[in-house]
Amino acid sequence: MSKQFQFKLVLLGESAVGKSSLVLRFVKDQFDDYRESTIGAAFLTQTVTLEDQTTVKFEIWDTAGQERYKSLAPMYYRNANCAVVVYDITQSASLDKAKTWIRELQRQADPNIVIALCGNKTDLSARRQVTQEEAQKYAEEEGLMWGETSAKSGEGVSEIFTAIAKKLPLTAPPPKTAARGAPGAAGGRGVDLNRQPAPGQNEPCNC
Amino acid sequence: MFKSDAIAKGDLALQQAFPINVDFSMTMAQTRHNTIDLRPSDSHSGLNQSRTELSLSIKADSESDPVSFLTYDVQGLRSVLAECKRLKTQAEERKQSDSPGDYSWMRYYTVKHIPVSLLSKIPPDLRTINKPLHTLLSPASAGLPGDDEFDINLIREEWVRSKAQDIASRKQINLRIRIGTFNVNGKLPSQDLSPWVQGGVDESGHSTVLPPLQPISPFSLGDGAKGILDDAKETRSETEYDTTSVESSTSTINSASKSTLQSKSITSASVRTTSAVSSSSLSSENTLQVDTYAPNGEAQAHAEDTKSDPDLLAFGFQELDLSTEALLYSSKTTREDAWSTAILAGLGEKGALYEKLASKQLVGMLLMIFVKKRLRDCFRDIKVCAVGAGLLGIMGNKGGTAIRLTYVPPSDEGWLARPVTVTFVDAHLAAFDEMMDRRNADFHDLTRRLVFDVAANPADAGDVALLPTLPISIFESDALFWMGASDLNYRIDLPDSDIRTLLKTEPRERGIETLLEFDQLRHCIRDGKSFAGFTEDRITRLPTYRFSSGLLTDSLGYDMKRKPAWTDRILYMKSAGTDLLQESYAGHSEITFSDHKPVSADFELTVPFVDDSQFQSAVRTHWHQVGDMENNDQPPKVKLDSTLLEFGPVHYERDAQKTIGLQNTGEIPCAYRFVPLDAGGPIHPPWLTIEPMAGLLLPSEAINISITVNVTKESASKLNMWTRKLHCTLILHTMFGKDHCITAHGEYQPTCYGNRLSDLVRLPGPMRELSDREKLLSEEQAINAPREVMRLINWLMTYAAEMQDLFLVPGDQDLVANIRECLDTGEEFTFKAEADGRYDRKTTIAFGEALLQFLKSLVEPVIPRHLHSKCVQINDRDEAFELRLKLLQVWISLTAFLHFICQQPSGSPQDSTPTVSRAQLLASIFAPILLSEDPSVYPPLSPLGRRNFLLFFIQ
Ligand SMILES: Nc1nc2c(ncn2[C@@H]2O[C@H](COP(=O)(O)OP(=O)(O)OP(=O)(O)O)[C@@H](O)[C@H]2O)c(=O)[nH]1
Numbered sequence A: 001m002s003k004q005f006q007f008k009l010v011l012l013g014e015s016a017v018g019k020s021s022l023v024l025r026f027v028k029d030q031f032d033d034y035r036e037s038t039i040g041a042a043f044l045t046q047t048v049t050l051e052d053q054t055t056v057k058f059e060i061w062d063t064a065g066q067e068r069y070k071s072l073a074p075m076y077y078r079n080a081n082c083a084v085v086v087y088d089i090t091q092s093a094s095l096d097k098a099k100t101w102i103r104e105l106q107r108q109a110d111p112n113i114v115i116a117l118c119g120n121k122t123d124l125s126a127r128r129q130v131t132q133e134e135a136q137k138y139a140e141e142e143g144l145m146w147g148e149t150s151a152k153s154g155e156g157v158s159e160i161f162t163a164i165a166k167k168l169p170l171t172a173p174p175p176k177t178a179a180r181g182a183p184g185a186a187g188g189r190g191v192d193l194n195r196q197p198a199p200g201q202n203e204p205c206n207c
Numbered sequence B: 001m002f003k004s005d006a007i008a009k010g011d012l013a014l015q016q017a018f019p020i021n022v023d024f025s026m027t028m029a030q031t032r033h034n035t036i037d038l039r040p041s042d043s044h045s046g047l048n049q050s051r052t053e054l055s056l057s058i059k060a061d062s063e064s065d066p067v068s069f070l071t072y073d074v075q076g077l078r079s080v081l082a083e084c085k086r087l088k089t090q091a092e093e094r095k096q097s098d099s100p101g102d103y104s105w106m107r108y109y110t111v112k113h114i115p116v117s118l119l120s121k122i123p124p125d126l127r128t129i130n131k132p133l134h135t136l137l138s139p140a141s142a143g144l145p146g147d148d149e150f151d152i153n154l155i156r157e158e159w160v161r162s163k164a165q166d167i168a169s170r171k172q173i174n175l176r177i178r179i180g181t182f183n184v185n186g187k188l189p190s191q192d193l194s195p196w197v198q199g200g201v202d203e204s205g206h207s208t209v210l211p212p213l214q215p216i217s218p219f220s221l222g223d224g225a226k227g228i229l230d231d232a233k234e235t236r237s238e239t240e241y242d243t244t245s246v247e248s249s250t251s252t253i254n255s256a257s258k259s260t261l262q263s264k265s266i267t268s269a270s271v272r273t274t275s276a277v278s279s280s281s282l283s284s285e286n287t288l289q290v291d292t293y294a295p296n297g298e299a300q301a302h303a304e305d306t307k308s309d310p311d312l313l314a315f316g317f318q319e320l321d322l323s324t325e326a327l328l329y330s331s332k333t334t335r336e337d338a339w340s341t342a343i344l345a346g347l348g349e350k351g352a353l354y355e356k357l358a359s360k361q362l363v364g365m366l367l368m369i370f371v372k373k374r375l376r377d378c379f380r381d382i383k384v385c386a387v388g389a390g391l392l393g394i395m396g397n398k399g400g401t402a403i404r405l406t407y408v409p410p411s412d413e414g415w416l417a418r419p420v421t422v423t424f425v426d427a428h429l430a431a432f433d434e435m436m437d438r439r440n441a442d443f444h445d446l447t448r449r450l451v452f453d454v455a456a457n458p459a460d461a462g463d464v465a466l467l468p469t470l471p472i473s474i475f476e477s478d479a480l481f482w483m484g485a486s487d488l489n490y491r492i493d494l495p496d497s498d499i500r501t502l503l504k505t506e507p508r509e510r511g512i513e514t515l516l517e518f519d520q521l522r523h524c525i526r527d528g529k530s531f532a533g534f535t536e537d538r539i540t541r542l543p544t545y546r547f548s549s550g551l552l553t554d555s556l557g558y559d560m561k562r563k564p565a566w567t568d569r570i571l572y573m574k575s576a577g578t579d580l581l582q583e584s585y586a587g588h589s590e591i592t593f594s595d596h597k598p599v600s601a602d603f604e605l606t607v608p609f610v611d612d613s614q615f616q617s618a619v620r621t622h623w624h625q626v627g628d629m630e631n632n633d634q635p636p637k638v639k640l641d642s643t644l645l646e647f648g649p650v651h652y653e654r655d656a657q658k659t660i661g662l663q664n665t666g667e668i669p670c671a672y673r674f675v676p677l678d679a680g681g682p683i684h685p686p687w688l689t690i691e692p693m694a695g696l697l698l699p700s701e702a703i704n705i706s707i708t709v710n711v712t713k714e715s716a717s718k719l720n721m722w723t724r725k726l727h728c729t730l731i732l733h734t735m736f737g738k739d740h741c742i743t744a745h746g747e748y749q750p751t752c753y754g755n756r757l758s759d760l761v762r763l764p765g766p767m768r769e770l771s772d773r774e775k776l777l778s779e780e781q782a783i784n785a786p787r788e789v790m791r792l793i794n795w796l797m798t799y800a801a802e803m804q805d806l807f808l809v810p811g812d813q814d815l816v817a818n819i820r821e822c823l824d825t826g827e828e829f830t831f832k833a834e835a836d837g838r839y840d841r842k843t844t845i846a847f848g849e850a851l852l853q854f855l856k857s858l859v860e861p862v863i864p865r866h867l868h869s870k871c872v873q874i875n876d877r878d879e880a881f882e883l884r885l886k887l888l889q890v891w892i893s894l895t896a897f898l899h900f901i902c903q904q905p906s907g908s909p910q911d912s913t914p915t916v917s918r919a920q921l922l923a924s925i926f927a928p929i930l931l932s933e934d935p936s937v938y939p940p941l942s943p944l945g946r947r948n949f950l951l952f953f954i955q
């Protein structure tokens, strides 16, 4: 029988960078041109099957990026095993905001948390303000995973989640019920997902 | 066999007929006198000095059981026996000749008389008269008529009564009443009682408290008050006190014999003309006041009688005397004097306007009634009674005392009004720890045993002593006031700490409101366990128990060892024709010498002025039209102008009304009622109402029956997902006649209100487009949160976050309906933003209201009930977020939104309401909705726990 793991994943980042869109693409393989800004947070789940038939179930907390909900974010990233911090490649300010989130996570979150930095909206590369080099360099310095995605086209989306699944310590899985205190070492070197595309596989959402 | 008709004096009513034939037998015996004869002894003939009791038993034939009678009347019995013997001989002769007997003489007795209840001045029992007529009718269904004869009787009586009351003149009888209840804990009055005893309400609706003349102690009374005391003594001397009595005791005060004022000259201020008041009546009133006071000395010269002063004051005391002596030899009434003096003193200079009318004491319970002297003679038929109950039951340390009186306003232009009957009960229900059932049993026991002996027809009584009396219950009144309570009675069903915390939270009204939801007495009334049919005004005061002067009190002064509670209450019940306006309901914290606070209430009682003789003749006239309707050979005939009602589209919570014309086309009066289609089933579906459900039509008379369709949240929950067609058949049954079918149709417009969240997330599109429950998405395809509620939250988030009183003030219902319609159809909201992109205040508030109503309409609260007990125990924020709330997108979004609005700076700089308090306020509004209580769970979960749980998310 194949192994099953369950992890809590949180998405953080400035409002409108496309967090909810990314999750929608990942979970339902859909995209809306117009999405309501998230209020508070949204919860979804998605399961990824790795090459060795190991399944990883993500419990995803898609938080609200608007400043007004900032004080609620800790309630969602606490006990998270992994975090995806999203910025919009067409808005350089959104990377600054992402950096703030990463600092906060490093200070406040579980010390073993796996953090991935994600530049979204690559379909709008004509209006790019954040270069790949700049972001990647920062990720390497901070020991984060890094990748670029387009929720609209779907490019890079499943890859980043699969990479996280692989990166998560699968040897000593957390208890299935409470994702409290995930063991194993997080961090390490950032992984360039664009250069090493990992074959991931989406499953229909059956939470 | 006849029964003396107690009400219609002298009339005999046929009770049973025995055929006197060959099998008829009769035996006679002398009984031993070992039971107490309950009949009033005076009503018997004085012939039988020997008082030998004779029993007579009659056997109609060999099979039937004998019927026995008792009598002292030897002479009479002899005649009966002789007559029976004669008839039996005749029967034997007849048997030989084989001829049937002649019973035509019986017909005289079988003709329907006007039911005594129609002419009686004793009002019908409030418990039945207040029930809708159709609920009293016999069980019936389509094709299976019930007891038509029985039903006709009820419908006819109601019809005659209401027709007769229609003759009511444009005038009204008006009586201002102040009620007070005070558990004095064995103390004597040692403080000024004026805040409690002084009635009257100023324009602002607050009871006015006039400063007392001087600090009052009953032991240092001025001359004026002494005079009052003398008056009071005089009244009392004519009252029989039988407080030692163990069983129900009653006594009569012969009010007619004591008259301190010339009543004829009085034109009462209490007869009010509703149309333009003629100037002559006004001036006579003014003259009167001067005249009335003249003989009573200078003490009254400066006391001004104003209309706002109560005409009657009723004060109920409990625990008047706690001494063992009082319990054993409870005949002393010294304390009554002290209290009545203190009351009159507390009235200040107005005390001179009043005198004690009646009082009744039973150990610790004392009920005293004061009336305006100038109205003294308008109060008649004063009856008192008392019943002991409680742990020591027979000792009467608990129980109730009651006073019943009638009020007839001074006769006006030759008319004599039908009396208004008012009953007051002062009760102290048993303290029996927390066992509410015991208290309920006490209540029922008391109401059963508190009985007055009332003369059958006091109005035309020649000699009161000879009149038969009837046991009359407290409910046979136009208005019944119940005051009192108990030290351990009717508590708040919450933990002690919750109660104390809620009492201290601001705003206080909200804390009180929350606590009242857990008030046992309110629950009992709601569930019909006791005090069914009683009304109590909204409580805005703090609990009135238990205060102590010791060290062990909380900051509000409540004893730490006792849960604070509203133990002292004033409730009432009234007939439909009686208007009772409660003008105040207050506790008086200034009075501190007892462990309870006294409570008072002001009422204005208004009934139409009905001239009694006109009423009697109206009853006769109307009875004449319908008295014989069931003894007719012709079937009743009615015509309905339509039998098919098309309501078209029917929207949630929007009334749609149609009327049916019903005409009596026959030659005899016809009574009708609606009956259920199926035996035992409902007469109409929950989304439809019929008015009136039963009635009577004279020949050629026509009425309109209105049929209203209204889908409430309860019925919506059963319709939304299941049906779009509303259809029902209504059966109108005419007594001794046909059943008529009326069908009603409507197109139900399903709504997102009144559903389960778990169904709404499975909607493929707007609610209105769902044709069939089968079209719901599978659970796997379900969306995170219903679109409808997210639309509301999003809108509010965008446009309403700064609105300080969002959710705090009610929204406009039309706008709410408009918003709901857009949610149901999926269309864009139709409101126009102002130039700055904002929406007007009214619209914004309506969105808040729409959200609240949506949440309230949910079949299951947002937090599923099985989690509630866990929720209320949580005591930190992390733990709260840890709960399996990830499945509750609505909860997360809603609390995030509330969290945001709590962080908004308050609008005006003057408004210093801190953020914490806004969160508290919102929590107090939303917690009872988002975690709404399961009424079947007892004891209820802590409302504070619910609130705190929500606060973890929004603070
Ligand atoms: N062109 C393009 N637009 C995108 C992409 N991802 C998201 N968007 C658009 O960006 C807008 C914001 O997307 P959301 O997913 O709502 O952003 P968010 O980060 O969840 O925002 P908050 O909930 O306010 O924190 C939407 O109009 C999306 O359609 C993308 O990859 N390419």
Ligand SMILES: [Mg+2]
Binding pocket: A019, A020, A021, A036, A037, A038, A062, A063, A064, A065
């Ligand atoms: Mg979002």
